[in-house]
Amino acid sequence: MKLAVIGTGYVGLVVGACFAETGNDVVCVDRDAAKIRTLNRGKIPIYEPGLEELVRQNRHERRLTFSTKVKDAVRRADVVFIAVGTPTDEDGSADLKHVLDAAREIGRALTGYAVIVDKSTVPAGTAARVREVIAKETRHEFSVVSNPEFLKQGAAVEDFLKPDRVVIGADDARGAAIMTDLYRPFTRTGAPIMVMDTTSAELCKYAANAMLATRISFMNEIANVCERFGADADKVRQAIATDRRIGPAFLFPGIGYGGSCFPKDVKAIIKFSADKKYRFRMLEAVEAVNDAQKQRLLERLQKRFGKSLKGRTIAVWGMAFKPRTDDMREAPSIPIINGILARGGKVRAFDPAARTVARGIFGSRVTYARNAYDAVKGADALLLVTEWNEFREPDFVKVRRLMKQPIIFDGRNLYDPAQLRGLGFTYNSIGRP
Numbered sequence: 001m002k003l004a005v006i007g008t009g010y011v012g013l014v015v016g017a018c019f020a021e022t023g024n025d026v027v028c029v030d031r032d033a034a035k036i037r038t039l040n041r042g043k044i045p046i047y048e049p050g051l052e053e054l055v056r057q058n059r060h061e062r063r064l065t066f067s068t069k070v071k072d073a074v075r076r077a078d079v080v081f082i083a084v085g086t087p088t089d090e091d092g093s094a095d096l097k098h099v100l101d102a103a104r105e106i107g108r109a110l111t112g113y114a115v116i117v118d119k120s121t122v123p124a125g126t127a128a129r130v131r132e133v134i135a136k137e138t139r140h141e142f143s144v145v146s147n148p149e150f151l152k153q154g155a156a157v158e159d160f161l162k163p164d165r166v167v168i169g170a171d172d173a174r175g176a177a178i179m180t181d182l183y184r185p186f187t188r189t190g191a192p193i194m195v196m197d198t199t200s201a202e203l204c205k206y207a208a209n210a211m212l213a214t215r216i217s218f219m220n221e222i223a224n225v226c227e228r229f230g231a232d233a234d235k236v237r238q239a240i241a242t243d244r245r246i247g248p249a250f251l252f253p254g255i256g257y258g259g260s261c262f263p264k265d266v267k268a269i270i271k272f273s274a275d276k277k278y279r280f281r282m283l284e285a286v287e288a289v290n291d292a293q294k295q296r297l298l299e300r301l302q303k304r305f306g307k308s309l310k311g312r313t314i315a316v317w318g319m320a321f322k323p324r325t326d327d328m329r330e331a332p333s334i335p336i337i338n339g340i341l342a343r344g345g346k347v348r349a350f351d352p353a354a355r356t357v358a359r360g361i362f363g364s365r366v367t368y369a370r371n372a373y374d375a376v377k378g379a380d381a382l383l384l385v386t387e388w389n390e391f392r393e394p395d396f397v398k399v400r401r402l403m404k405q406p407i408i409f410d411g412r413n414l415y416d417p418a419q420l421r422g423l424g425f426t427y428n429s430i431g432r433p
């Protein structure tokens with residue numbers, strides 16, 4: 001099929017490359033001309049494992065091209081994906097400006113029947129709004145489909161090529177049939193394609209993210225209670241994870257969730273529920289717990305060093321909101337680093353992928369270390385913020401030698417408390433004695 005993908009970010013680029021990989025002819029469009037120039041030079045503007053190779057190969061086969069022109073891409077497309085951002089608006093709702101702008105442009109460019117797909121995460125009822133906007137611009141027939149995306153950054157290509165399930169929200173049979181054909185190559189191992197109405201499909205994405213965020217906040221509260229009793233949250237986690245009704249995923253206590261999805265999607269569901277006069281009390285608590293959890297490492301620094309960090313150097317390992325991405329949207333590292341700077345401390349930070357993004361946020365207020373060991377040089381404390389694999393087994397003897405004071409605050413429970421104390425560190429983690 002001929003596809004157009006409007007919005008070439010973390011989602012649009014993966015969607016475009018993966019559909020090209022199954023033999024479709026894909027044009028990825030973005031209004032950010034610099035991004036398109038980078039892609040047309042064969043480079044990718046983000047860090048995502050496996051993506052650069054997939055893009056390179058499909059560009060080479062001429063199945064994947066990049067453009068800034070919505071009109072050229074849509075004119076020849078059977079299916080048009082809207083994969084633009086839906087950031088949080090001032091009132092907590094998802095800002096649909098980009099989605100509706102894209103819909104308007106698509107409507108103007110249609111030259112015949114096409115399926116228009118909401119791939120962006122959008123509130124219940126958005127498909128109807130998109131349909132209205134397009135109908136104002138064209139006399140051609142079209143279907144609007146809601147097809148929420150469940151990929152995880154850091155494993156996005158793998159998730160897209162081997163989905164747990166594909167959700168297709170369609171209010172007409174023609175659109176549903178085309179989408180089912182398009183996704184068939186990805187579901188040969190038996191993953192279901194679930195067809196439903198557009199509004200239910202829109203809610204699937206919010207329900208999934210809200211559930212995952214809830215598990216994280218729940219486990220963080222268990223950890224906070226464990227700390228008060230001297231219990232070990234890790235032992236509690238392992239025990240409850242063996243209950244098949246609970247399972248092991250998303251049960252790790254830490255310093256709160258971040259990223260471009262959970263915070264904004266939890267806010268959005270609270271807001272669109274409130275718009276229908278329903279107060280989603282549980283998610284209000286999930287959000288409040290998460291905000292508090294992001295302060296935990298700063299609280300620990302204050303307990304150890306007092307209110308002022310003047311004259312102190314704090315090393316930070318990891319700035320991306322999670323490992324295997326360079327994305328720092330809503331990353332816990334941001335309030336933590338800003339908090340240290342506000343208290344007069346110096347920050348030496350290292351992240352394997354997010355250095356350029358971090359520079360855009362903190363500028364020259366932070367020293368960007370060349371590697372993990374360079375970051376701890378002369379540090380009064382080390383904060384483990386993002387659990388990249390390369391932080392799992394460092395040479396602790398070297399770390400201790402390089403630090404001014406051997407103090408580690410581990411925000412991800414990566415290390416063994418007994419081992420680190422044995423090596424002479426003052427070690428503190430989340431919910432463990």
Ligand code: NAD
Nearest residue numbers: 007008009010011030031032084085086098120121149153
């Ligand atoms: P992103 O910010 O990385 O990318 C969005 C892109 O759209 C940007 O490059 C921007 O320049 C472009 N854009 C905006 N308006 C445009 C327009 N009118 N025409 C052309 N290009 C336009 O965002 P993302 O992380 O890829 O997320 C996109 C959507 O997918 C969001 O709704 C998000 O919630 C959802 N989603 C994201 C993830 C994820 O892991 N990032 C996972 C599932 C769903």
